[in-house]
Amino acid sequence: xxxxTSIAMLMVTMVxxxxxxxIRIFTGKxxxxxxxxxxxxxxxxxxxxxxxxYDYETEIARKKPTFRFLSVGGSEIFTADPRNVEHILKTRFxxxxxxxxxxxxxxxLLGHGIFNTDGEKWKQQRKLASFEFTARVLRDFSCxxxxxxxxxxxxxxxxxxxxxxxxxAQDMLMRYSLDSIFKVGFGxxxxxxxxxxxxxxxxxxxFDEANVASSSRFFDPLWKVKWFLKIGSQSRLEKxxxxxxxxxxxxxxxxxxxxxxxxxxxxxxxxxxxxxxxSRFLVASEKDPENMNDKYLRDIILSFMIAGxxxxxxxxxxxxxxxxxxxxxxxxxxxxxxxxxxxxxxTIDVDGFVQSITEEVLERVQYLHAALxxxxxxxxxxxxxxxxxEDDDILPDGHRVSKGDNVSYVGYAMGRMTYIxxxxxxxxxxxxxxxxxxxxxxxxxxxxxFHAGPRICLGKDFAYRQMKIISMALLHFFRFxxxxxxxxxxxxxxxxxHLEGGLHLCATPRTSA
Numbered sequence: 001x002x003x004x005t006s007i008a009m010l011m012v013t014m015v016x017x018x019x020x021x022x023i024r025i026f027t028g029k030x031x032x033x034x035x036x037x038x039x040x041x042x043x044x045x046x047x048x049x050x051x052x053x054y055d056y057e058t059e060i061a062r063k064k065p066t067f068r069f070l071s072v073g074g075s076e077i078f079t080a081d082p083r084n085v086e087h088i089l090k091t092r093f094x095x096x097x098x099x100x101x102x103x104x105x106x107x108x109l110l111g112h113g114i115f116n117t118d119g120e121k122w123k124q125q126r127k128l129a130s131f132e133f134t135a136r137v138l139r140d141f142s143c144x145x146x147x148x149x150x151x152x153x154x155x156x157x158x159x160x161x162x163x164x165x166x167x168x169a170q171d172m173l174m175r176y177s178l179d180s181i182f183k184v185g186f187g188x189x190x191x192x193x194x195x196x197x198x199x200x201x202x203x204x205x206x207f208d209e210a211n212v213a214s215s216s217r218f219f220d221p222l223w224k225v226k227w228f229l230k231i232g233s234q235s236r237l238e239k240x241x242x243x244x245x246x247x248x249x250x251x252x253x254x255x256x257x258x259x260x261x262x263x264x265x266x267x268x269x270x271x272x273x274x275x276x277x278x279s280r281f282l283v284a285s286e287k288d289p290e291n292m293n294d295k296y297l298r299d300i301i302l303s304f305m306i307a308g309x310x311x312x313x314x315x316x317x318x319x320x321x322x323x324x325x326x327x328x329x330x331x332x333x334x335x336x337x338x339x340x341x342x343x344x345x346x347t348i349d350v351d352g353f354v355q356s357i358t359e360e361v362l363e364r365v366q367y368l369h370a371a372l373x374x375x376x377x378x379x380x381x382x383x384x385x386x387x388x389x390e391d392d393d394i395l396p397d398g399h400r401v402s403k404g405d406n407v408s409y410v411g412y413a414m415g416r417m418t419y420i421x422x423x424x425x426x427x428x429x430x431x432x433x434x435x436x437x438x439x440x441x442x443x444x445x446x447x448x449x450f451h452a453g454p455r456i457c458l459g460k461d462f463a464y465r466q467m468k469i470i471s472m473a474l475l476h477f478f479r480f481x482x483x484x485x486x487x488x489x490x491x492x493x494x495x496x497x498h499l500e501g502g503l504h505l506c507a508t509p510r511t512s513a
């Protein structure tokens with residue numbers, strides 16, 4: 001009898017939960033009002049398609065450029081219309097914020113970092129970051145770091161190429177990018193590419209796991225229940241955050257000590273204090289220690305991790321994948337590299353070649369720039385980005401938005417829309433960016449990979465510079481192909497567009513290096 005009673009209570013509880021969600025989802029949403037964004041389904045349908053969500057959104061966007069899913073307490077609106085994107089990111093920038101639900105979803109990972117905040121905190125971080133990214137000293141320093149690590153990368157791949165072993169190019173590029181951003185951003189040699197940093201390995205694994213678990217919150221209406229019960233993805237997130245925090249707080253403590261020592265040295269010998277990103281924020285924190293405490297600095301660091309590691313490495317991984325699928329494009333890039341560097345297939349001095357990649361040379365690789373942009377068009381590092389309407393509004397396509405609704409622009413889908421890019425939208429075609437051999441930029445509201453409006457990516461030129469140096473070094477010395485041509489490559493649903501399971505390639509030396 002007690003068992004039957006327990007089962008009955010459980011069933012009643014489940015019915016009540018379903019009724020609660022049904023009431024919250026289907027009431028007060030203007031579902032049949034044609035002035036509002038047309039309803040496609042509920043948020044549960046989006047959760048059902050979580051593994052292929054970006055392709056699912058793409059299929060819907062082909063028929064309805066703007067559509068919505070009903071969620072608990074509001075609507076999740078998606079748009080692939082460049083007019084709406086410009087409206088959200090620029091024209092009505094002041095009423096489209098990160099939104100409370102979005103901030104909560106990302107708070108455990110990013111806290112009050114620049115990608116998860118609005119208002120004064122955002123302005124403060126952007127102002128300091130803007131100073132860094134426009135400084136010539138950072139540009140020169142970062143290029144030296146990229147060249148040095150590119151040489152390491154060539155040596156690493158060369159060993160694998162000679163042995164004929166396949167390797168995970170995405171994992172390799174993630175290590176390279178993490179080493180580079182730590183050196184450029186925080187003045188620290190992490191050594192992930194060399195394989196001798198156990199802490200670095202643990203941090204990288206935890207960071208990727210936290211990325212995946214945080215992303216799942218945007219699709220899973222029950223994530224708060226999982227967080228409370230410490231189960232599933234939210235249990236993994238909690239453990240990952242603990243690993244991340246231990247590493248980052250240790251870095252902050254170390255940097256504070258170094259900065260204090262450098263201040264004393266500067267007083268005695270008139271030596272300038274280093275100007276890496278973390279040091280600048282530490283100096284700023286001395287003026288406002290109450291607001292810019294270690295937790296705030298931790299949030300800033302992890303935001304730069306997302307920007308400096310994941311986006312660049314993910315783009316380069318998709319770029320190599322595209323070159324394997326389009327070998328003629330790969331060879332055209334190689335020929336351009338040889339032309340602008342005055343090198344040939346007999347050039348085997350790795351360090352010498354990498355040092356020849358000057359600022360002038362980087363400006364001349366127009367076809368490479370186009371191929372990277374074409375990769376970003378089809379595989380944007382941030383496939384979907386979300387804002388929240390702080391007031392009722394009307395989008396340029398005529399659809400109404402209610403206060404509190406989330407509005408997402410779907411960059412992954414936009415790159416595949418024929419009404420934006422033409423009938424060949426799904427083709428990998430670097431030539432679409434060139435006119436008489438010269439790269440022609442597109443509107444950032446159409447080519448949305450670097451965001452647009454007041455929040456446009458400060459590190460755009462920084463990212464292109466890094467990707468070009470790595471690409472030129474790798475493609476000059478190696479020819480790449482898929483380890484298994486029959487492999488179906490798929491993305492992993494997370495904040496940044498990684499390849500699920502990695503990118504397994506084989507490399508063949510182009511020279512006798």
